[in-house]
Each structure stands twice: as structure tokens, then as C-alpha cells.
Amino acid sequence: MAELLLDVQGLETRFKTPEGIVHAVNGVSFTLSEGETLGVVGESGCGKSVTMLSCLRLIASPPGEIVAGKALFLGQDLLKMAPEEIRKVRGAKISMVFQDPMTSLNPVMSIGQQMAEPLLLHMGMNKEQARKRSIELLELVGIPNAADRLKDYPHQYSGGMRQRVMIAMGLSCIPQILIADEPTTALDVTIQAQIVELVKRLREELGMAIIWITHDLGVVANIAHRVAVMYGGYIIEEAPVKELYANPTHPYTLGLLGSLPKINASERTRLYSIEGMPPVLYQKPQACPFAPRCTFVQERCWKENPALVNITPTHRVACWADTTSGSERL
Amino acid sequence: MTSTAIPTGDNTLLKESKSDRKISRVERFLGPENYRIVVGLLKTPASIAGFILIGTFVLIAIFAPAIIPPVGNDPYRIPRDGFSGEPRPMGSEWKRNVPEVPGWYKLVTGKDEWVHLLGTAQGQYDIFYGLVWGTRTAFRTGLIVVISTFLIGIIIGSISGFYGGLVDNIIMRIVDIFMTLPFILMALIMAAVLTPMIGKTLIPSIIALVSFGWMGYARIIRGDILSVKERDFVLAARVVGVRDYRILFRHILPNAIFPTLVLASLAIGDVVLSFAALSFLGIGTQVGYADWGQVLSFARNWITSLQTYWYIVVWPGLTLVFFVMGWNLVGDAMRDVLDPRMRGKS
Numbered sequence: 001m002a003e004l005l006l007d008v009q010g011l012e013t014r015f016k017t018p019e020g021i022v023h024a025v026n027g028v029s030f031t032l033s034e035g036e037t038l039g040v041v042g043e044s045g046c047g048k049s050v051t052m053l054s055c056l057r058l059i060a061s062p063p064g065e066i067v068a069g070k071a072l073f074l075g076q077d078l079l080k081m082a083p084e085e086i087r088k089v090r091g092a093k094i095s096m097v098f099q100d101p102m103t104s105l106n107p108v109m110s111i112g113q114q115m116a117e118p119l120l121l122h123m124g125m126n127k128e129q130a131r132k133r134s135i136e137l138l139e140l141v142g143i144p145n146a147a148d149r150l151k152d153y154p155h156q157y158s159g160g161m162r163q164r165v166m167i168a169m170g171l172s173c174i175p176q177i178l179i180a181d182e183p184t185t186a187l188d189v190t191i192q193a194q195i196v197e198l199v200k201r202l203r204e205e206l207g208m209a210i211i212w213i214t215h216d217l218g219v220v221a222n223i224a225h226r227v228a229v230m231y232g233g234y235i236i237e238e239a240p241v242k243e244l245y246a247n248p249t250h251p252y253t254l255g256l257l258g259s260l261p262k263i264n265a266s267e268r269t270r271l272y273s274i275e276g277m278p279p280v281l282y283q284k285p286q287a288c289p290f291a292p293r294c295t296f297v298q299e300r301c302w303k304e305n306p307a308l309v310n311i312t313p314t315h316r317v318a319c320w321a322d323t324t325s326g327s328e329r330l
Numbered sequence: 331m332t333s334t335a336i337p338t339g340d341n342t343l344l345k346e347s348k349s350d351r352k353i354s355r356v357e358r359f360l361g362p363e364n365y366r367i368v369v370g371l372l373k374t375p376a377s378i379a380g381f382i383l384i385g386t387f388v389l390i391a392i393f394a395p396a397i398i399p400p401v402g403n404d405p406y407r408i409p410r411d412g413f414s415g416e417p418r419p420m421g422s423e424w425k426r427n428v429p430e431v432p433g434w435y436k437l438v439t440g441k442d443e444w445v446h447l448l449g450t451a452q453g454q455y456d457i458f459y460g461l462v463w464g465t466r467t468a469f470r471t472g473l474i475v476v477i478s479t480f481l482i483g484i485i486i487g488s489i490s491g492f493y494g495g496l497v498d499n500i501i502m503r504i505v506d507i508f509m510t511l512p513f514i515l516m517a518l519i520m521a522a523v524l525t526p527m528i529g530k531t532l533i534p535s536i537i538a539l540v541s542f543g544w545m546g547y548a549r550i551i552r553g554d555i556l557s558v559k560e561r562d563f564v565l566a567a568r569v570v571g572v573r574d575y576r577i578l579f580r581h582i583l584p585n586a587i588f589p590t591l592v593l594a595s596l597a598i599g600d601v602v603l604s605f606a607a608l609s610f611l612g613i614g615t616q617v618g619y620a621d622w623g624q625v626l627s628f629a630r631n632w633i634t635s636l637q638t639y640w641y642i643v644v645w646p647g648l649t650l651v652f653f654v655m656g657w658n659l660v661g662d663a664m665r666d667v668l669d670p671r672m673r674g675k676s
Contacts, residue, residue, distance in 0.1 A: 058568055091570035104566045169566075
């Protein structure tokens with residue numbers, strides 16, 4: 001078994017808003033081993049990004065607040081580190097790539113200046129070394145004419161190229177963990193495929209662990225080793241990728257997979273959709289947060305919130321119902 | 331995997347369709363949005379008129395010694411032709427403290443001796459001299475006040491916007507308190523208190539105008555910073571581990587400062603007007619200092635008989651009007667260019 005890189009236990013994050021306290025993450029636990037890719041899937045607003053930002057303590061505070069939990073990175077709790085220590089982890093050991101490449105680069109700084117920033121900060125390079133390294137990195141992610149393009153500004157790059165630059169910046173200090181927050185959502189399908197292939201290639205070459213946040217189940221199937229499905233601030237199912245697609249157990253996972261269009265479906269089949277909207281949790285749920293939308297809902301679901309339990313050694317699920325038989329799980 | 335041959339073909343069409351809009355050095359430096367603002371400004375007739383007016387005043391300020399050479403050691407002292415109280419009309423003979431005659435003077439007027447081109451004010455101060463050398467005073471006070479208020483506003487507004495929360499609340503309430511104070515009255519009181527301590531120079535008025543003039547900038551930059559700091563690239567910089575002050579000064583401020591910078595550069599007109607108001611009320615420089623408000627204040631006692639002595643009010647008044655109008659014309663054009671609804675129309 002590879003070394004355990006990240007061990008998050010019982011993470012809880014809340015936001016104070018004028019409408020009340022929003023419970024965005026409610027006790028999330030997961031692990032990430034060396035060289036592993038974890039896919040995190042879920043609807044918008046289910047707490048995927050907030051979980052990852054909380055681990056790096058990047059939640060704006062106020063209004064956000066990490067209430068409980070641990071995030072052990074190589075045994076050290078990221079949530080208890082001094083600000084100066086965690087600053088040294090960010091970008092150097094754990095880096096992050098964001099969803100929208102159009103807004104993630106500073107419009108008034110040249111690409112070269114922005115790429116040099118983490119190198120100067122964490123690698124102790126001088127400007128000339130940083131420039132050389134930036135050119136290498138840009139070539140690594142497949143930007144032609146890298147030396148000339150360093151002088152360019154973000155508006156002179158296309159969307160796909162900017163996302164490549166973001167990935168190059170994320171990789172610049174050879175981090176142990178790369179958190180990719182929906183890196184392909186804002187791109188069109190062909191560029192998406194290129195970026196996924198690029199990340200897969202770099203993963204082989206640099207051997208880092210990846211957390212890939214997305215709501216695209218196709219991309220996850222392609223890249224992840226293990227998948228965690230999130231809903232209402234909880235992980236509700238977690239399994240190795242093949243197991244999850246072959247044997248989905250939670251009603252929500254079933255719904256997500258069911259709402260994918262099938263290539264062999266007859267023309268007149270209606271595409272399945274999960275009724276309703278994901279909840280905004282102003283109270284910490286006492287019942288299963290998915291109960292109002294669940295087709296397998298039982299009496300117990302309205303009274304108690306199911307815990308994440310193992311149904312096989314690698315497959316965890318949080319549900320009272322047995323979705324294969326429709327009866328209550330014991 | 332076997333490598334396949336790279337497809338070759340006629341690429342000339344591709345080359346031609348490559349980006350043909352040349353990006354100039356200026357545009358590269360300013361960025362597309364700021365470049366649009368600058369170009370928009372240089373295209374409006376009103377702003378061009380404004381720039382011409384401002385340009386004329388700049389030239390007058392630079393070439394003041396060539397236009398009318400200084401008399402005595404201090405060029406900012408308006409030369410006096412006698413001590414009589416009554417103003418003398420335009421074109422009257424200049425007897426005492428006559429400046430040297432510059433080349434342009436003979437060409438334009440055809441005379442070999444200076445006359446009082448615009449007349450003299452009470453106490454026989456030459457109005458023309460006061461206006462020409464007063465241009466320098468105007469720019470000097472304008473620039474000092476604008477730069478100081480701008481810097482104070484930027485620092486206070488940045489801290490307020492960047493740290494937010496309680497800090498923001500406290501700073502903005504202080505700004506609110508300052509904004510409720512009547513500007514000219516407070517400046518007047520402050521300058522009046524400072525003058526006995528510092529002496530009759532430009533400094534008391536400058537301090538007074540700075541003390542009560544920074545709030546607008548603080549508010550504007552705060553608003554822009556509040557919006558810029560929520561943008562993704564700021565979070566991206568945090569993820570990389572960039573330090574707070576570098577995020578503020580390298581990532582946020584350059585993206586937020588431009589509108590405030592432009593507003594500040596156009597505020598010189600207002601500052602000069604306020605300064606003239608203080609001067610007119612007798613606060614600030616000693617009597618006889620080349621300063622428009624001072625020249626205008628010489629007319630105070632003769633305001634009831636302006637049918638005879640109109641020139642002591644009209645010339646300094648017009649100078650001030652043109653100066654302020656120049657800045658305001660550019661300012662109006664600026665407001666149009668900065669208006670997001672106007673985007674893409676120029």
C-alpha cells in the first residue's frame with residue numbers, strides 16, 4: 001500500500017450569511033494515498049469545492065468558519081498550522097487548479113511574471129532560473145513557442161491555453177497533491193479531452209496524487225482510481241471507480257448515473273432526472289439530506305441521518321435503504 | 331505507438347488569417363481595458379478642447395520667466411508699481427519695478443516699454459504678472475494636494491477593502507464622519523488655525539485641503555478592491571502561497587487603481603478652485619504672492635464699482651474659469667468613457 005498523503009477526518013465548515021448559518025460541509029472524511037487519483041462528484045453546491053478549500057484554509061473568514069475536523073497532510077494537521085507554515089504548503093506541496101481559466105489569471109501581469117511567482121516563493125530561484133523553469137513548464141503542458149509567449153498577457157491566450165498555463169503553474173513546484181477544481185468545465189469537449197490526457201500524462205511522469213473535482217461522470221471514469229460522491233455536505237458513497245460504476249448503491253449515485261444519456265437508448269426514451277433541488281442546509285440535518293428527493297425513501301430516513309458504512313472493504317455508502325431489494329438495510 | 335507522418339499542406343491561408351490587429355506597445359503596457367479608456371478620451375471633441383486648455387496652462391507655467399521675467403529675488407512676489415490703493419486701467423504706463431522686456435512683447439504689442447497689460451489691482455500689483463506666475467502656484471498646489479489626497483485615500487481605502495469586516499466598518503464610519511463636515515468651512519477653520527503656527531505660506535491651505543479631501547478616493551478604491559478581491563486570480567494567488575501584501579499590491583491594486591487614478595488626475599481643477607476660495611478669503615499666502623485667489627481678492631473693496639474697475643475681477647475670474655473648465659471637460663469625457671453602458675460604442 002502506498003503512503004498515506006492526506007487524511008481528512010470529520011471536516012465541518014459553516015458560512016454565516018444574513019439568512020442564517022449555512023452548513024456547507026458536515027463531517028467529511030476521506031483519504032488520499034501517494035499516486036492516487038480521487039474523483040469527487042456531486043451537484044453544484046454540495047460542498048465539493050468548499051471541502052478542498054477548507055483543507056487549504058482558503059475559506060474567507062468571515063463569513064466562513066471551519067468548525068471541526070482534521071486534515072492531516074503527512075501527519076501534520078493543516079487546520080492547526082501557523083499561517084506562515086500553511087503558506088509554504090500552498091503551491092509547493094499542495095496546489096490547486098480552478099474551474100475558469102478566463103478569470104484565474106491576473107489580467108495586468110504577464111504570464112511569465114505569474115508563472116515565476118510560486119518558483120520565486122517556494123523554490124528559492126532567482127529570476128533567470130524561474131524564467132528557464134517557466135519555459136520548461138510551458139513546454140511540458142504543450143504550449144508552442146514558450147519562450148516568446150512568456151511575455152504575453154492572459155488576454156492573448158486562448159481558454160485552453162490558459163488552462164494549460166494554470167496547470168503548469170499548479171505543477172511548477174512539483175507538488176505532492178494537485179487539487180483540480182472542475183478544470184475542464186469551462187472548456188469545450190475537444191479541449192477537455194486534451195486537458196484530461198495532459199493531466200494523465202503528467203501524473204505518470206511526476207507521480208503526484210490528484211483530487212479531481214467535477215460533475216462530469218464521464219471524465220471521472222476516465223481519470224480517477226477512486227470516486228467519492230458528495231451530497232448536502234456529506235460523502236454519501238465512496239468506492240473504487242469500477243466498483244462504483246458496476247455496483248452503484250446509494251440512490252443518489254443511481255440517479256446520477258441514470259441521468260446520463262445512453263448511447264444505445266432508443267430515441268423515444270425520456271432521460272431520467274432526479275426531482276427537486278439540492279438543499280441549502282440552514283440546520284445541520286437530523287435526517288438524511290437526500291430523503292426529500294429519494295425514490296427509496298423509508299420511514300427511518302426522516303428520523304436519522306445514515307452514517308457512512310462499509311458494505312465491502314473498499315465500498316462505503318450512507319443509506320438506510322438497500323437499493324437492490326428496496327428494503328431497509330440492517 | 332507508431333509515429334505517423336506529419337500532414338503537410340498549403341499553410342499560406344493560415345498565415346494570412348493570423349491575428350492582423352496589431353497590438354501596440356502602449357496597449358500592451360496599459361492592457362486592453364485601460365487602453366480603451368485612453369483612446370476614448372482622445373476621440374471626444376469636448377475632451378480635446380479640455381486637453382488644449384490644460385496644455386495651454388502647462389505651457390504658460392513652464393515658460394512663465396520668458397513671458398514676463400521676474401522682478402527682484404522672489405519671482406512669486408508680484409511687482410508693485412507704487413502704493414496707491416486705486417486700481418489702474420489696462421494699458422497704463424509701468425513706472426517702477428519694471429521687468430525686462432522679452433522678445434515676444436515687442437512683436438505682439440509693438441512697444442519697447444512694459445505697460446500694465448491687464449491693469450493693476452489695489453496696491454498697484456500687476457494683474458498680468460500675477461496671473462502668469464499664479465499658473466505655477468496653481469499647478470503646484472493642485473498637484474501636491476491631489477497626490478497627497480490620492481495616496482492617503484488609496485492607503486486607507488485599500489486597507490479597508492482588503493481586510494474587510496470590522497476594520498472596514500470602522501474606517502468607513504470615519505470616512506462618513508469626515509464627509510458630513512462642510513468641506514470649505516472645515517478647510518477654512520483648519521487653515522486659519524495653522525497659519526499662525528506655520529506662517530503665511532502655501533502650506534496651511536495645502537494641509538487643510540488634504541485633510542478634508544481624501545475621503546472620496548478612499549471610498550472609490552475600496553469599492554473597486556472589494557470587487558477585485560473576489561476574482562478568481564486572487565484566490566489562485568493565495569493557493570500559490572503569495573503573501574498578503576504582495577496580493578494587495580501586485581494582484582489587486584493594479585486591477586483596481588485605474589478609475590481612481592483618472593479621477594484624481596482630474597481633480598486638480600476643483601482643488602485649485604478651493605485653494606483660490608481660501609486665498610480670496612485672505613487665508614494662505616502673504617499679500618502680493620502670485621496666486622489667482624490672491625489677485626482676485628484685491629478686487630474685494632472695489633466690487634461696488636465694477637463698471638469702472640471690471641478688469642480686476644474679469645481677468646483672474648476668466649483664468650480660473652478656463653482652468654477649471656479644462657479639467658471638467660476632460661472629466662466629463664472620462665465619465666462617459668468609464669460608463670460600462672458605453673462600452674464598445676467608441
